[in-house]
Structures are given as C-alpha cells and as structure tokens.
Amino acid sequence: MSGAPQGEWPLYEVFVRGKRGLNHVHVGSLHAADDRMAVHNARDVYTRRNEGVSIWVVRADAITASSPDEKDPLFAPAGDKVYRHPTFYDIPDDVPHM
Amino acid sequence: MTTAPAQAEEASFEATLARHDRIEPRDWMPERYRATLVRQIAQHAHSEIIGMQPEGAWITRAPSLRRKAILLAKVQDEAGHGLYLYSACETLGVSRQELTEKLIEGKQKYSSIFNYPTLSYADVGTIGWLVDGAAICNQVPLCRTSYGPYGRAMIRVCKEESFHQRQGFELLATMMRGTDAQRAMVQESVDRFWWPALMMFGPPDADSSHTAQSMAWGIKRDTNDELRQKFVDMTVPQARALGVTLPDPDLVWNDEKGGHDFTQPDWAEFRDVVSGSGPCNAQRVAHRRRAHEDGAWVREAASAFARRQQQEPQQQEAVS
Amino acid sequence: MTDHTSAYDGLLGDDSAQWAFGQDFEDPLAGVDTTLAAGVDGAALAAYCLMLGDDALVHSHRLSQWASNAPDLEEDIALANIALDLLGQARLLLARAAAADPSVVPALPAGSPVPPEDALAFFRDDADFRNVRLVEGENGDFAVTTARLLLFSTHRLALLERLRDSVDPVLAAIAAKGVKEVAYHRDHAARWCVTLARGTEESRRRMRAGLDVVWPLHHELFRTHPVEATAAEQGFGVDPAGLAADVDVLLEQVLSVGGLDRPTVPPTGPLGRGAGRDGRHTEALGRMLAEMQVVARAHPTGRW
Ligand SMILES: [Fe+2]
Numbered sequence: 001m002s003g004a005p006q007g008e009w010p011l012y013e014v015f016v017r018g019k020r021g022l023n024h025v026h027v028g029s030l031h032a033a034d035d036r037m038a039v040h041n042a043r044d045v046y047t048r049r050n051e052g053v054s055i056w057v058v059r060a061d062a063i064t065a066s067s068p069d070e071k072d073p074l075f076a077p078a079g080d081k082v083y084r085h086p087t088f089y090d091i092p093d094d095v096p097h098m
Numbered sequence: 099m100t101t102a103p104a105q106a107e108e109a110s111f112e113a114t115l116a117r118h119d120r121i122e123p124r125d126w127m128p129e130r131y132r133a134t135l136v137r138q139i140a141q142h143a144h145s146e147i148i149g150m151q152p153e154g155a156w157i158t159r160a161p162s163l164r165r166k167a168i169l170l171a172k173v174q175d176e177a178g179h180g181l182y183l184y185s186a187c188e189t190l191g192v193s194r195q196e197l198t199e200k201l202i203e204g205k206q207k208y209s210s211i212f213n214y215p216t217l218s219y220a221d222v223g224t225i226g227w228l229v230d231g232a233a234i235c236n237q238v239p240l241c242r243t244s245y246g247p248y249g250r251a252m253i254r255v256c257k258e259e260s261f262h263q264r265q266g267f268e269l270l271a272t273m274m275r276g277t278d279a280q281r282a283m284v285q286e287s288v289d290r291f292w293w294p295a296l297m298m299f300g301p302p303d304a305d306s307s308h309t310a311q312s313m314a315w316g317i318k319r320d321t322n323d324e325l326r327q328k329f330v331d332m333t334v335p336q337a338r339a340l341g342v343t344l345p346d347p348d349l350v351w352n353d354e355k356g357g358h359d360f361t362q363p364d365w366a367e368f369r370d371v372v373s374g375s376g377p378c379n380a381q382r383v384a385h386r387r388r389a390h391e392d393g394a395w396v397r398e399a400a401s402a403f404a405r406r407q408q409q410e411p412q413q414q415e416a417v418s
Numbered sequence: 419m420t421d422h423t424s425a426y427d428g429l430l431g432d433d434s435a436q437w438a439f440g441q442d443f444e445d446p447l448a449g450v451d452t453t454l455a456a457g458v459d460g461a462a463l464a465a466y467c468l469m470l471g472d473d474a475l476v477h478s479h480r481l482s483q484w485a486s487n488a489p490d491l492e493e494d495i496a497l498a499n500i501a502l503d504l505l506g507q508a509r510l511l512l513a514r515a516a517a518a519d520p521s522v523v524p525a526l527p528a529g530s531p532v533p534p535e536d537a538l539a540f541f542r543d544d545a546d547f548r549n550v551r552l553v554e555g556e557n558g559d560f561a562v563t564t565a566r567l568l569l570f571s572t573h574r575l576a577l578l579e580r581l582r583d584s585v586d587p588v589l590a591a592i593a594a595k596g597v598k599e600v601a602y603h604r605d606h607a608a609r610w611c612v613t614l615a616r617g618t619e620e621s622r623r624r625m626r627a628g629l630d631v632v633w634p635l636h637h638e639l640f641r642t643h644p645v646e647a648t649a650a651e652q653g654f655g656v657d658p659a660g661l662a663a664d665v666d667v668l669l670e671q672v673l674s675v676g677g678l679d680r681p682t683v684p685p686t687g688p689l690g691r692g693a694g695r696d697g698r699h700t701e702a703l704g705r706m707l708a709e710m711q712v713v714a715r716a717h718p719t720g721r722w
C-alpha cells in the first residue's frame with residue numbers, strides 16, 4: 001500500500017494478449033485490493049470477458065525499469081510526492097472540456 | 099530554477115513538443131504543464147463519471163429489452179472512460195481517491211452539460227447524438243495530445259464514443275419512424291439539448307483564458323470556436339436526415355466562410371451552470387458522494403482482506 | 419475499425435464482438451429452428467421458458483440499478499456485465515417462450531411493432547411474471563446484492579449445466595452459452611462473499627445480515643412446480659429439486675471459507691398456496707414493474 005492514500009486499493013498495470021501469436025500489450029491500469037481481484041477486474045474492464053484472451057496484471061509499484069532516471073517509466077503514480085503540490089487544484093476551472 | 103541542468107531539461111521538453119512527440123510520465127515537465135494536465139484530465143474523468151447519471155436514470159425505464167441492453171452497456175462504457183482517464187491522471191501523481199474527493203467537495207468541475215436533467219426517453223438518443231457527438235469533436239484531436247498516457251486513454255475512449263453517437267442517432271431515427279407522440283418527444287428533446295450542447299466547447303476563444311497556453315503545449319489541438327463550428331457543420335445534415343429542426347432560426351449556410359452561421363448559446367446561463375446554479379448540480383454531486391461514501395466499507399473490507407491474505411497465506415482456507 | 423470522425427460509418431453493422439449485447443438485434447432467434455421436438459408440449463415449454471426468462475430479467479433489472487452506485491468503478495463495470503449477461507438470457511428465453519406458444523404474448527393494438535419478447539417483458543402484469551421471489555427484492559446494500567447473486571447464480575449454474583442436454587435445441591443452446599456466463603457470476607459473488615466475510619468487522623456483520631435477508635427466499639428455487647415436473651418429464655427442462663444437494667455443497671464451501679454459519683432464519687412461506695412461480699409475488703415486484711414498464715406502456719404502438 002506504499003504511497004496510496006489510506007483505504008485506496010493499489011494500482012495495477014494490465015497487459016493483454018488479444019490472440020494467440022501476439023505479445024502481451026499494455027492496455028491500461030486499474031485498482032484492485034489484490035492480484036486475484038486485479039485479474040478479475042481486468043477481464044471485466046479491458047476484455048469484456050472475451051474468451052481466449054490472456055491477461056497479465058502486475059502491481060505498478062513492482063515494476064523495475066531500465067535506466068536510473070526512469071525509475072518507473074510506465075507509471076509510478078502516488079510514489080512521486082514531488083508533484084503532489086496543493087497548487088495543482090487552485091487554477092480556476094473556467095474551461096469545461098469534455 | 100535558472101540553473102543550467104534545469105534549462106537543459108526545459109529545452110529538451112520544448113524540443114519534444116516541437117517534434118510533436120509525446121511527453122511521458124517520467125520526463126521533466128514544467129509545473130504549470132503538469133497542473134494544467136491534471137486539471138483537464140481530472141475534469142474530463144469527472145465528466146465521464148457524472149455523465150453516467152443523466153442517462154443511467156433511464157436504464158430502469160428503457161422501453162425495450164434491446165434498448166435496455168444498449169443503454170446499460172453505454173453507461174458502463176462511461177464508467178470505463180472515467181477509469182482510463184483517472185489512470186492517466188494517476189501517472190501525474192494524483193490518486194483516483196484524491197480526485198474523487200475533490201469532485202464531491204466541489205473543488206473540481208465536470209462538463210456543465212450533465213447539470214441538465216433528462217426528462218424523456220428521447221433524451222437518451224439526444225445525448226448520444228449531440229452530447230457524445232460534441233464529445234467526439236472535442237476528443238478526437240486529443241488522441242494526438244502531447245501527454246502520452248492521456249492520448250492513449252483517449253484512443254480507447256474515442257472508439258467507444260463513436261458507438262455512443264451512432265446508437266443515439268439510431269434511437270432518434272427509429273423514434274422518428276414511430277408515432278406522432280414519439281416524433282414530438284424527439285423534437286422537444288433536441289430543442290432542450292441544442293444550446294447546452296453548443297456550450298460543451300467552452301466559452302468563445304476571446305473569453306477563454308487557457309486556450310492559448312494549452313495549444314502551445316499541445317494539450318489542446320483546436321480552439322473552442324473551431325471545434326464548435328465543426329460540430330455545427332457536422333450536425334446540420336444529420337438533423338436534416340433525422341427530420342428534426344434545430345431550434346435556431348438564424349442557422350444558415352454561409353458560402354463565403356464555407357460553414358454555417360449560427361446563434362451563440364446564452365453564455366450567462368453557461369456561467370451560472372458552471373458556477374453551480376444549473377438545474378441538477380447539487381443532485382449530481384450528492385449522488386456521486388453517496389455512492390462513494392456508501393462504498394467505503396466495501397473498499398475497506400477488500401483492503402483488509404488482501405492484507406490478511408498476505409500476512410497469513412497458509413491460512414487461506416482456515417475458518418477465522 | 420471505424421473512422422471516428424465519421425461516426426455514422428457502419429451504423430448498421432460492423433460492431434465489434436465486444437458489445438455485450440451482440441449484433442443481431444431485430445430478432446433474437448434469427449435463423450434458429452424453433453420447431454418443437456417430438457413429445458414436447460408447446461404450452462409447457464413456453465411456461466417453463468417464462469420462469470427462467472423472468473428470473474433472468476428481474477435479477478438483471480435489480481443489478482442494473484447499481485449503475486453509477488457501485489462501491490468502485492471496477493465493480494460498477496462488473497455488475498453491469500453480469501446484468502447484461504442475464505438480460506441477454508432473458509431476451510432469448512422470452513423469445514423462445516413466444517415462439518413455442520404465441521398465446522402467452524399479451525395482445526397489443528393492431529399494427530404495434532413491439533416484438534413478442536418485449537410484449538412479454540413490458541406488457542404483462544406482476545401476477546403474470548413467473549420469477550422466484552428471491553430475485554425481485556430491493557437491492558439493499560452491497561452485501562445483500564452479493565448474497566442474492568451467490569444464491570441465484572449457484573442455483574442457475576447447476577440448472578444450466580443440466581439444461582445443456584435439453585431435447586429442445588434452442589434451450590440447450592441458450593444453456594450452453596449461459597453456463598460460461600453464470601460460472602463467472604458465481605465466482606464473482608463467491609469471491610465477494612468471502613472477502614466481505616473476512617474483511618472488517620463491519621463487512622462481516624453486513625455479510626451475515628445480507629445472507630439473512632435472502633436466505634429465507636432461496637428454498638423456493640428448489641420446490642418443484644408442476645410446470646417444472648412436466649419439463650423434466652418431457653426432457654426439455656430440469657426438476658429443480660434434484661439440484662438442491664449439489665447447490666448446497668457449493669454454498670457450504672463458500673460459507674466455510676468465509677467462516678460464516680449457515681443462516682438459521684426460517685424460509686418465507688407461500689402466499690396462499692402459491693409463490694413466485696405461480697405469480698404470487700412480493701410487493702417489490704409491482705413497484706419494480708411500474709417503473710420498468712412505464713415508457714413502453716405509454717407507447718404501445720411505439721418504435722424503439
Ligand atoms: Fe465517454
């Protein structure tokens with residue numbers, strides 16, 4: 001639960017192999033309380049439970065990356081406190097953009 | 099921040115943008131770029147989630163099994179869109195929970211279109227046609243936005259949005275082939291949603307404080323007015339095909355500019371709705387707050403269960 | 419697949435398989451041979467399909483009410499998937515009922531384009547619905563929903579597994595597809611039941627209370643109705659009494675992993691001599707249908 005706010009489920013990265021012969025490809029992220037729930041949720045969210053699709057999930061904070069200045073090249077959300085300045089939210093919201 | 103390394107980082111950021119290449123999460127980026135992205139992506143994610151409500155209200159009243167399935171699947175897609183976008187925002191160091199709290203505390207906004215009520219089943223079609231249609235105009239260019247995770251999320255979102263627009267159009271077209279009462283329902287719905295749909299592109303360029311900087315950063319790709327024009331030009335022939343009248347007597351083709359002239363929506367109403375006095379603002383936020391708070395014990399239970407499984411994996415099958 | 423700047427390409431086709439509700443909408447049984455097998459009574463088959471179809475329809479409706487209300491986005495999506503699966507089953511089963519015995523379909527004004535499965539769903543009164551009472555109650559909290567889904571899907575999976583051998587090829591095909599779906603529903607419910615039971619003190623208390631709410635109604639699933647007896651006799655259906663032991667073993671497993679005692683609340687009695695399968699329902703169903711049917715009934719000749 002490192003870095004995640006109290007009570008929030010950890011972030012997982014999801015990799016899907018759409019059909020045989022292809023690599024698993026990163027398709028997105030989701031939250032889950034544990035690995036099993038992550039696979040289960042990934043099936044619901046990213047594949048609509050298509051059969052024959054293979055899914056990998058891995059906790060985002062378990063990913064090791066290639067170069068030192070790219071500690072978590074894919075995602076390392078909440079770990080990076082540097083950017084979590086309150087000023088993020090103080091910009092007036094007058095451009096609704098859907 | 100005028101040291102040499104910082105300048106080098108900034109130069110590399112600018113060079114990446116100049117090449118129309120993507121910025122990725124670990125890259126150096128100016129704080130204001132990051133803040134603008136968080137604001138825009140969060141607002142977009144909130145719009146998807148709040149946007150489940152106006153249509154979701156009709157799932158239980160959908161008039162055929164087929165429409166019930168389509169509507170449920172559509173509202174489900176919007177949950178997925180919110181999820182993809184919150185994930186993109188999380189790469190910038192803000193968690194979904196924090197963002198949700200900002201939303202229910204009224205500190206972050208969502209698209210003002212969802213502060214209008216849905217009053218008939220035709221609204222489900224009109225929202226698909228006009229609201230998702232406007233969303234597509236806004237969103238297709240965002241697939242090329244400068245921030246990688248946002249652009250990738252948008253590609254997934256846009257695929258599904260085009261389906262949403264089609265199902266809305268198809269519902270309206272089917273109703274127009276139905277009874278007089280149904281045709282009247284469609285026209286009344288279009289009359290109500292036309293102006294709020296035009297507002298979805300934001301205030302006119304002259305009054306928009308963020309557009310210029312966002313365009314320079316490649317976060318936005320077109321101005322509000324350009325997108326609005328595109329939407330109107332796209333919609334007019336569709337309205338004709340449907341047999342509905344758009345409620346703007348001054349809407350005419352202008353040969354010279356190669357587009358339609360049209361009346362601007364009531365921007366005073368827009369400002370009121372954005373600042374909280376729309377017909378449904380309080381209701382939408384209260385709904386989201388209730389769902390979030392009602393679910394707290396479930397989320398906590400799953401976390402507690404996961405912790406226990408880690409601590410005592412060998413006792414998984416044991417009775418506590 | 420589609421050019422997203424022109425959203426109208428492929429309006430009537432080309433939808434990828436990911437859409438949970440399939441592609442062929444106009445007639446759910448399009449291209450399917452609906453001739454009755456030898457020895458199968460059409461009226462009995464229709465009555466039986468209404469029971470299974472109404473179970474799916476009503477439960478789907480309740481689950482769909484979680485949309486935008488679930489504990490988290492992931493769960494919102496999961497519950498919608500389950501509701502969509504059941505809605506698909508309902509549509510096929512009601513269409514099968516109408517094809518087997520057109521006299522079950524409510525009469526609509528001349529020229530009404532409403533297809534028979536919609537007429538069955540939207541123009542029957544509560545006393546004509548044949549679902550068990552278990553599926554019609556208000557959702558309650560997430561624990562009640564989990565408990566209900568666990569009981570219902572455990573039963574339905576056992577049922578559909580056997581129904582794959584139905585002498586009615588349409589029912590057999592519906593069952594074969596449904597088995598895969600409902601196996602997933604049961605897994606989902608069982609995982610949440612154990613998670614809540616072993617999560618926090620509060621979630622455990624709520625899970626127990628949720629089981630107590632639905633447990634009294636689940637006995638009805640295993641009480642053989644004359645229609646079900648005929649269905650088993652003629653080989654197109656399953657006698658539910660024969661499912662009870664298997665279902666019980668599976669439920670016991672989940673309860674034991676969750677460390678939950680079997681609820682001791684007494685079963686809910688029938689109303690007069692009947693229960694859900696006889697059209698004797700709880701008050702909740704009438705309210706539910708009033709909402710579900712309001713638009714359709716206001717436009718009996720409408721096109722949707
Ligand atoms: Fe969306």
Ligand SMILES: [Fe+2]
Pocket residue numbers: 176230258259262
């Ligand atoms: Fe949409």
